[in-house]
Amino acid sequence: MGKTILITGGARSGKSGIAETKTLGLGSRAVYIATAEAHDSEMSDRIAAHQARRGAEWVTHAEPLDVVGVLKATDGQGPRLLDCLTLWLSNLMFAGRDWQAAGRDLVAALQAQRDPVVIVTNEVGGGIVPENKLAREFRDAAGLLNQWVAAEADEVWLAVAGLPLKVK
Incomplete structure (x- = not known):
């Protein structure tokens, strides 16, 4: 079985950069599974910044919903980075899944x-x-999903101010 590493943290905590470094440390070629969708110019800019930070050693699969399908299809192609679980959750919720x-x-x-x-x-x-029902439902769902994945993960890291803190 392949190793699973979960990296969590707040907004702008450095978690994506930490995850990219950890993923490339597991293999010279890596697969980036991107769940973000550019619904506005600000998100387009965020996606572009993430893409610019990555080099030629990354193969990107943009998939907002079928993360499991991409994981299955890319198994055997090297380490994968799924960024991010909470965006995937919001995509699922807004799609009524x-x-x-x-x-x-x-x-x-x-x-x-x-x-x-x-x-x-x-x-x-x-x-x-x-203060609103949808936000509470999302917070609760994200908390549960994070717990489920953390229980399965071999390692869990918390990103704080760009620094990784090992939790598990």
């Missing part, structure tokens, strides 16, 4: 991988209780 079933499918797929998978996610439980 059953995020719990998808999360269980992801955990099962991680157990079957031969090559390593590094996963980036946002830590969303450290702030105040959101």
